[in-house]
Amino acid sequence: MPRIKKLLIANRNEIARRILRAAQPLGIATVAVYSEADAQALHVQEADEAYCIGPAPSLESYLRIDKLIETALKAGADAIHPGYGFVSESPAFAQACAEAGITLVGPTPQAIADMADKACAKEIAQQAGLPCIPGFSEPNASVADLMAAAQRIGYPVMIKALAGGGGRGMRLVLNESEFASQLHSAQLEAKNAFNDDRVMLEKAIINPRHIEIQVLADTHGHAVHLGERDCSVQRRHQKIVEEAPSPAVNSELRARMGEAALKLVHATNYVGAGTVEFLLDTQGDFYFIEMNTRLQVEHGVTEAITGIDLVQWQLRIASGEQLTLQQEHIRFNGHAIQGRLCAEDPARDFMPQTGPVLAWQADPHSRCDHALQMGGEVSPWYDSLLAKVIVHADNRLAACEKLADALNRTVLVGFEHNALYLQRIASHPVFQGGEFGTGFLAEHAEALLQAQTKILECAVAAVFLAHQQNTTQAAWPSALSGFSSTRALPRPLKLKVNGNTHQIKVNKISNDYTVDGLGDTPLLLANWQPAVTGQNVHKIQSTINGTSAQYLVALNGNGIWVQRWLNPQAAFIEDESLLSASALGEGVFQPNITSPMNGKITQVLVQPGQQVEAGTVLVCLEAMKMEHRITAKSAAVVEAVHVNVGDQMKLKQIMVQLKPTQ
Incomplete structure (x- = not known):
């Protein structure tokens, strides 16, 4: 088997970069592939060559075996490293590499196929003498067969996708009453993730x-x-x-x-x-x-x-x-x-x-x-x-x-x-x-999961907004008019963080600021020292009530992110001073249920005319390899459903319309 001379990396981002880091010291030339969404990615910049293989959806790019093989041949690559994820555990991809005369950095197609099917893998493991969990793995079993098997195994049981991985298509079932719904959910997720809804059962080992x-x-x-x-x-x-x-x-x-x-x-x-x-x-x-x-x-x-x-x-x-x-x-x-x-x-x-x-x-x-x-x-x-x-x-x-x-x-x-x-x-x-x-x-x-109080971050945001307006002489909203450089008038602000809205007043005295509205007593922000570190990014050094700290402030839309040094969670603070009451929608019924991200509809659980309560699941959306349950925020009646199973959603696209209950 000859030494690898040119390697195509059939993956993206940090996975591809890790493989690049290993290949280059060995004198192996590298080829990156990328989707249209990854055109500016670091792995594209760092490889010796790079080729676009399709649009953003992975089914049209990183999972296209034909495009990966075609690109490898075009680039003259004699080997492909699949990384982890995507085609790395695909017997079909391993076979395609073999047929094209390309070395796969990985096991044989047969070994991948044997281990990709959990039932087959378990049988081989048992024959090899490995201890295995009691279970049931008939590929074409009916729902009734699976329920009967669960009874024989004894609850709790684990439903697992036969072609699964990454925790997808896996559900813990504690008793018979929830078996059917959990089975349906597992099969849906497995079908969407692997195009294979077959499942197996295993005795659940609790907290192993x-x-x-x-x-x-x-x-x-x-x-x-x-x-x-x-x-x-x-x-x-x-x-x-x-x-x-x-x-x-x-x-x-x-x-x-x-x-x-x-x-x-x-x-x-x-x-x-x-x-x-x-x-x-x-x-x-x-x-x-x-x-x-x-x-x-x-x-x-x-x-x-x-x-x-x-x-x-x-x-x-x-x-x-x-x-x-x-x-x-x-x-x-x-x-x-x-x-x-x-x-x-x-x-x-x-x-x-x-x-x-x-x-x-x-x-x-x-x-x-x-x-x-x-x-x-x-x-x-x-x-x-x-x-x-x-x-x-x-x-x-x-x-x-x-x-x-x-x-x-x-x-x-x-x-x-x-x-x-x-x-x-x-x-x-x-x-x-x-x-x-x-x-x-x-x-x-x-x-x-305990929420952090973001009082200090909110104070920094308030002073930053006031300081920015002073230095740029930009027009303030009408609520903030009346500022004079010769007299320190309080600046009223309405800032929202962690779901809480604060009415804040900022007073400037020389290089110091006081902030009212974030507690029983005002906060004193002394020695305010801002510095621009990048586009819309600022570093702030200040002493708050006697304690010195650094903050990073980044502008974004109608708010700002504030991160305190040695605290990894930044706070997003919305500047509601700039928004009208109608735009804020405080206390107003929200009729449109929109998609929180791009994704695919996997379940539609309501229909027009149906009455729902707060917390009722309306639709299920799969995005970033996870299923998300979109719920009603308050009691309502479903007025219209705009989606079907399989629809691709865009961010903020309307899925369901609600109307208040009478």
């Missing part, structure tokens, strides 16, 4: 650890495992914090799990990097879940504790090199933890967010795999994952503290994200103690 074993295997029959990762911190069955090694795994258990993983590698004639996933119960017994036939998002924590570049080994194995690593020589140094920085709002059931990147700065003292750039845009077309913040320390507690500090030092302004949520996880005493399972986030939701 999710442990995965990293494996590497070459084309010469040699394979090793690189220890385990603990991926138990999950929301919506999707990983959000991962670490290596696991605090629940000792050397004896690691050896047994690693041996089991290698049995599956040899049973499937596996080649390349892969991950064998297990559930670990509270008694120390482990059960096979699935094998991911690709690199994992969380591979960086394994690299941190082993010093082994997994992507470079993928490329070397695909070039036919022998794996020189020996199991007895692999050592684990210290502890590594990764937090997935996502464009989502944890307080709103992790609703994906979109918007401009007004400011971005990663912690310089930790590894951050990302593709963010100031002036860029987070689009609704792809996964909400933006960056992976990875830290390494001598021990687990030090790693927890280092991750919390790295997240505190992360600056990301322009939309809601989960940096504060991740920081709270890393700082939580239960997480730091290491005694938790997959139910950790649900068990501690109140503490992790």
